[in-house]
Structure formats: structure tokens, C-alpha cells
Amino acid sequence: MIRTRNLSKSYSTGRGKVQAISDVSLFVDTGMTLTVMGKSGSGKTTLLNCIGGIERPDTGSVECFGVDIHALSNRDLSLFQRRNAGFVFQAGNLLSYLTVSENIAFPLVLNAIPNKEKDRRVLELLEKIELSDAARAMPNELSGGEAQRVAFARAIAHCPKMLLADEPTASLDTETGKNLVGLMFALGKEEKCTIIISTHDQEIIKLSYKSLDIRDGKVKGPENE
Amino acid sequence: MPFTFWIKTAGLFLVRSRRSTTVLILMVFSAVATLIFLASLAIGINDAMIRNSVSLFSGHISGFNLPSTISRKSLFTDGVSNVLMRIPTQGILSHSGNLAMVTLIAVDPVEEKKSSAIWKKILQGRYLEPGKKEIFLSKPVAEQLNIEPGDNIGFSPDPDLPPVELAVAGIYNTGMYQLDRGIAFCQISAVPAKAAEWNAAIFLNDGADKDLILAGYHKAYLKDSLFKTWSDLMPDLKQLIDLNYISMSIVMVLVFGVVSLGIACAFSIFILKNLREYGIMKAMGVTPSETLLLIFSEVILLNLAALFIGIIGGIAAVSVFQRTGIDLSAYTSHNQYFIVSGVVFPRLTTYSVWLAPCLALVFSIFSAIWPAVLVIRKNTSQILRSI
Ligand SMILES: Nc1ncnc2c1ncn2[C@@H]1O[C@H](COP(=O)(O)OP(=O)(O)OP(=O)(O)O)[C@@H](O)[C@H]1O
Ligand SMILES: [Mg+2]
Numbered sequence: 001m002i003r004t005r006n007l008s009k010s011y012s013t014g015r016g017k018v019q020a021i022s023d024v025s026l027f028v029d030t031g032m033t034l035t036v037m038g039k040s041g042s043g044k045t046t047l048l049n050c051i052g053g054i055e056r057p058d059t060g061s062v063e064c065f066g067v068d069i070h071a072l073s074n075r076d077l078s079l080f081q082r083r084n085a086g087f088v089f090q091a092g093n094l095l096s097y098l099t100v101s102e103n104i105a106f107p108l109v110l111n112a113i114p115n116k117e118k119d120r121r122v123l124e125l126l127e128k129i130e131l132s133d134a135a136r137a138m139p140n141e142l143s144g145g146e147a148q149r150v151a152f153a154r155a156i157a158h159c160p161k162m163l164l165a166d167e168p169t170a171s172l173d174t175e176t177g178k179n180l181v182g183l184m185f186a187l188g189k190e191e192k193c194t195i196i197i198s199t200h201d202q203e204i205i206k207l208s209y210k211s212l213d214i215r216d217g218k219v220k221g222p223e224n225e
Numbered sequence: 226m227p228f229t230f231w232i233k234t235a236g237l238f239l240v241r242s243r244r245s246t247t248v249l250i251l252m253v254f255s256a257v258a259t260l261i262f263l264a265s266l267a268i269g270i271n272d273a274m275i276r277n278s279v280s281l282f283s284g285h286i287s288g289f290n291l292p293s294t295i296s297r298k299s300l301f302t303d304g305v306s307n308v309l310m311r312i313p314t315q316g317i318l319s320h321s322g323n324l325a326m327v328t329l330i331a332v333d334p335v336e337e338k339k340s341s342a343i344w345k346k347i348l349q350g351r352y353l354e355p356g357k358k359e360i361f362l363s364k365p366v367a368e369q370l371n372i373e374p375g376d377n378i379g380f381s382p383d384p385d386l387p388p389v390e391l392a393v394a395g396i397y398n399t400g401m402y403q404l405d406r407g408i409a410f411c412q413i414s415a416v417p418a419k420a421a422e423w424n425a426a427i428f429l430n431d432g433a434d435k436d437l438i439l440a441g442y443h444k445a446y447l448k449d450s451l452f453k454t455w456s457d458l459m460p461d462l463k464q465l466i467d468l469n470y471i472s473m474s475i476v477m478v479l480v481f482g483v484v485s486l487g488i489a490c491a492f493s494i495f496i497l498k499n500l501r502e503y504g505i506m507k508a509m510g511v512t513p514s515e516t517l518l519l520i521f522s523e524v525i526l527l528n529l530a531a532l533f534i535g536i537i538g539g540i541a542a543v544s545v546f547q548r549t550g551i552d553l554s555a556y557t558s559h560n561q562y563f564i565v566s567g568v569v570f571p572r573l574t575t576y577s578v579w580l581a582p583c584l585a586l587v588f589s590i591f592s593a594i595w596p597a598v599l600v601i602r603k604n605t606s607q608i609l610r611s612i
Binding site: 055 | 227230234237238241242499501502505506507508509510511512513514604605606609610
């Protein structure tokens with residue numbers, strides 16, 4: 001279960017103070033999916049970053065599976081993320097000096113998964129994302145869609161409780177994007193992962209269990225508690 | 226989290242960013258190899274000054290007024306290559322009315338030729354030959370007596386005795402006051418031995434510890450005699466050599482300071498170019514200390530590779546010139562510390578091999594601190610947004 005309470009974050013920029021998100025409270029039950037939609041600049045990235053602990057909010061709290069993550073120290077937050085979170089960003093997710101399988105194995109090594117188990121899991125995921133033949137490829141040898149599939153496989157490799165994907169399909173064509181999100185939702189369900197995806201693609205919203213609308217940093221959808 | 230995983234990852238980062246790794250390695254390599262060579266050259270110059278100064282006449286250790294109970298043989302201890310026996314006699318040289326007060330030093334010409342170099346400073350004639358009643362004297366003395374090689378002159382150690390007749394074998398000039406004024410040489414049996422005391426010029430093997438050998442002599446002969454090393458007898462040379470070491474070290478630190486600015490920039494770019502990688506890792510839950518471990522592993526691995534080939538390169542360059550020597554005669558001909566030969570042989574020592582690599586490692590690690598701190602302080606959202 002992921003719950004945010006009165007989450008606000010502002011930035012001081014060249015344009016003055018920008019309220020990226022304000023007073024966002026939301027709730028996603030364990031194993032469920034949520035899509036966050038809104039136009040560019042509405043605060044989607046900021047919201048996901050705050051939920052995943054990549055960014056600290058100014059006020060408000062984020063509770064992930066019973067842990068108030070912004071009450072944790074930086075180090076403990078890192079350890080929490082390594083165990084419980086998986087991220088997929090818009091593009092350029094992969095560590096460019098590691099091969100596809102080394103990328104997928106990375107969170108497994110971080111979580112001290114034994115070698116044998118790790119190798120098995122990497123093979124399994126490569127099969128699921130249909131890239132078994134690309135195990136030793138370098139990221140710059142992949143197409144955009146393939147790279148996003150690898151990023152997704154890496155994000156769920158260690159069976160995290162939550163998967164956060166910030167416009168994972170933005171750099172892909174509609175068809176490829178839809179396939180990727182379909183895969184994410186299907187595998188997410190299989191792995192009992194709670195998924196939050198931000199997007200502005202209507203097709204993707206239809207695939208999701210529930211969605212919410214964000215405008216100028218404020219949540220408009222029915223999920224706002 | 227296994228330490229080895231980070232080292233391995235650092236290795237992969239380096240190997241797979243081939244071009245920048247190569248450029249950085251070349252930079253560190255050339256700096257290190259050059260400085261190893263320069264340090265070895267400085268050592269070689271010091272060696273040459275010592276070699277020139279001691280080999281001309283005095284040896285590494287000089288023994289004064291040794292009683293005849295101390296034999297030449299007994300001074301051959303570990304590390305001693307030769308001991309030259311010299312018996313001084315005061316007296317007057319005379320030639321057709323001209324007189325000169327000298328210390329006539331009786332030597333063994335064969336042994337002298339093996340170790341000392343005064344016979345190389347001949348102007349006219351030749352050096353002493355064993356068994357002949359000859360004299361070898363300096364240019365000032367020859368001028369005073371107005372003689373040439375082949376002339377016969379008289380030497381009287383005692384005004385009451387008739388002079389001993391000696392043929393002039395050769396005339397030398399060292400340019401050093403102590404060796405050119407009031408000194409002449411003959412071979413041991415040419416004049417009747419008068420003095421019961423002798424002087425020793427003790428020559429050591431390369432790398433032998435003069436102070437250790439001196440301590441041995443002092444322990445054995447303290448009461449009877451006086452031994453001194455070249456550094457006691459030539460404090461000016463000693464200071465010059467110390468000065469050379471110090472200025473070389475300062476130059477190395479300064480050169481490295483400047484070079485390291487370049488290296489520091491390169492390292493910063495090298496680290497910051499991978500900013501995105503570190504940002505992504507951070508999002509995956511890599512802690513700041515692990516990030517630091519990774520960055521410093523990269524820097525240290527890269528340095529070890531560069532230092533390794535740098536040391537090999539430096540040693541290779543030194544060994545080439547160690548064999549052939551570098552002829553600096555054109556710059557040393559008027560210098561009393563290069564009196565015998567201006568050829569310098571660079572030499573590797575612990576100091577010359579390790580100073581540059583140690584400096585390189587320290588400077589590189591220091592230069593990685595700023596970018597590393599920048600990486601761990603920048604938060605992931607900023608990193609991801611900025612690229
Ligand atoms: N680090 C930052 N510094 C300054 N301003 C920021 C920063 N991050 C976000 N903002 C501002 O906050 C607002 C929300 O940004 P955010 O990136 O969350 O929007 P978004 O919905 O993800 O947009 P997009 O769809 O274009 O990715 C924007 O006005 C943006 O300019
Ligand atoms: Mg965004």
C-alpha cells in the first residue's frame with residue numbers, strides 16, 4: 001500500500017517560485033496499478049520522484065508499505081529503495097557500461113542474491129521481455145523499445161513491492177508503447193507489484209486499474225482522498 | 226555489499242570507456258615515466274660528482290697516518306673494492322739550481338691505475354711504471370723547477386743525506402689546489418722509506434654503505450688512526466648533493482602540482498561524464514559510500530595501470546642510458562666535481578622509482594575528491610533532469 005498525505009514540493013527557479021505539486025494525497029492498494037496523467041509541466045515527475053524517494057518533498061509524507069520513507073536517513077532510504085523500489089524513466093535508463101544482462105543483474109547483486117539464483121532470474125526475465133538473444137549486448141546497441149523493456153526487467157528483477165514508471169513510453173511509438181505497458185501490467189500482476197505509471201497517453205490509461213489527473217500540481221481525479 | 230563487486234564494476238567502467246581511459250592512462254604514464262627518468266638522472270649526476278671527486282685521488286674513505294701494524298690487506302672488508310697505499314715523505318726537489326718543497330707520495334702505480342684517476346690528467350709524458358726510479362709531478366711544481374719529462378731531478382728528504390736521483394716520467398694538472406700544489410708521486414721502492422706511517426685511499430663497490438664500513442674501521446682501529454669519508458673531507462660536495470636532492474624533490478612536487486591540475490581536470494571530466502550512471506545507480510538504492518567506493522576504485526585502478534606502465538617505461542628509459550651514459554662534458558669541463566669525466570649514468574633508486582608514482586597516486590586521489598563529492602551531493606532528480 002502506498003499513501004501520500006498533503007505532499008507539496010516547490011522549486012525556486014528563474015521564473016520565481018514554482019509549485020510543482022501541492023497538497024497531493026493519494027492511495028494505492030498493494031498489487032494495484034495507478035496511472036497519473038497530466039500535461040507537460042503538471043508535476044507528474046515530481047510526484048513520482050517524491051513517492052519513490054528520489055526527491056524529498058517540502059511538506060507532507062509518503063508511506064510505502066508501512067514505512068514513512070521521508071523520515072528515513074539518506075542511507076536508510078537508499079537501502080529501502082534497493083529492496084523495495086524499481087524505477088523506469090522516460091529514456092536512458094540503462095547503465096551504459098554494462099551489458100543487458102549485467103544491467104538486469106545489478107539490483108540482484110545489490111540485494112545480495114546468490115549467483116545461481118541471480119543468473120536464473122536474469123535468464124527468466126530476458127525470456128519474458130523476449131530479448132534472450134541480447135543478453136550480452138551493450139545498451140547503445142538496442143532500439144528505444146528494447147532498451148525500455150530491459151529497463152523494466154531491471155526495475156522488477158529483485159521483485160520490488162513498487163514499480164514507478166515516469167512516462168516510460170514517451171520516447172516510443174504508440175504501438176510499441178502500448179505493448180510495453182501491457183507487459184508491465186501483466187508481469188506486475190504476476191509479481192504482485194504495486195505500479196504507478198505517469199503518462200499522457202489515453203490508450204495506456206484504459207489498461208490501468210485506476211487513474212488520476214494532475215493539473216498544475218493539484219490532483220483532480222476521484223482518488224484524491 | 227561485496228567489495229569485489231564494486232571493484233569489478235569499476236574495472237568494467239574503465240575497460241568499456243576505452244578512449245577516455247586510454248587518454249588518462251597515457252597522461253599519467255608519461256608524467257610518471259618522465260619524472261622517474263629525471264629523478265634517476267639527478268641521482269646519476271650526484272653519482273658522477275661523487276665518482277669524479279673520490280676517484281681522482283682520495284677514495285670514498287681516507288685513512289691518515291696509519292701505523293705499519295695496520296696492513297693494507299686488513300682494510301679489505303665487505304664492500305671494499307681496493308685499498309691504495311700511499312707513503313708521504315716531506316722533502317726538497319732540486320734541478321739545476323731550482324728548488325721546490327714537496328710532499329713526495331710513494332704509490333703502487335699498478336694499483337693506482339686500477340682505482341684512482343690522477344694519471345688520466347697527464348699533460349706531458351706518461352704515468353709511473355713499476356720498478357723505475359721516476360717521479361710524476363704537477364704542472365706548477367714542474368714550472369717552478371723548469372723541467373720536462375725525461376729530465377733527472379734530485380729529491381732530498383733530509384738535508385744531511387745526498388739527494389736521490391729520479392727521472393721525470395710525466396707532468397699532470399688537475400686544476401685542484403690540494404692536488405696541484407706541493408705534491409709529487411713516485412713508486413714505492415724509488416725512495417728509501419723513512420716514515421713508519423702510511424695513508425690509505427679506500428675505494429668501495431657501487432652501492433656499498435660507506436658509513437657502515439667506516440664504523441667497522443672505527444671499531445677495529447679507533448685508537449691508532451683516523452679514517453674519514455668523502456662527505457667529511459668534502460663538505461661542499463656533500464652539501465651540493467643534498468641540495469640536488471632537495472631541489473629535485475621540490476621540482477618533482479611542483480611539476481606534479483602543475484601536471485596534476487591537468488590531470489585533475491581530466492579526472493573531473495572523466496567522473497562527471499558518468500554523472501548519469503551514478504544518478505541511475507542512486508535511484509536503484511546505491512548508497513553514497515558505495516558510490517564513493519566505485520569512483521575511487523575507478524581512479525585507483527586506472528592509476529595502478531598507468532603507474533605500472535609508467536614505472537616500466539621509466540625503468541626502460543633509465544636502463545638504456547644507464548648502459549650508454551649521457552655525455553655532459555660540454556657543460557662540466559670547468560667544474561671541479563666533474564674533473565675526470567662528464568658522462569652521467571642515470572641510476573634507479575628507491576627514491577627515483579617511487580617518488581613519482583606515489584606523487585601521482587596522491588595527486589590523482591586528491592583530484593578525484595571534488596568531483597566525487599559533487600556526484601554524491603547532487604540528487605538523482607537533478608541529475609536525471611539535467612541530461
Ligand atoms: N529541479 C527543478 N528545478 C526547478 N524547477 C523544477 C524542477 N523540477 C521541476 N520543476 C518545475 O516543476 C514543474 C513540474 O515539473 P515536472 O517535471 O514534475 O512536470 P511533468 O508533469 O513531469 O512534466 P513533463 O510531462 O514535461 O515531464 C515544472 O514547472 C518544472 O519547471
Ligand atoms: Mg516528467
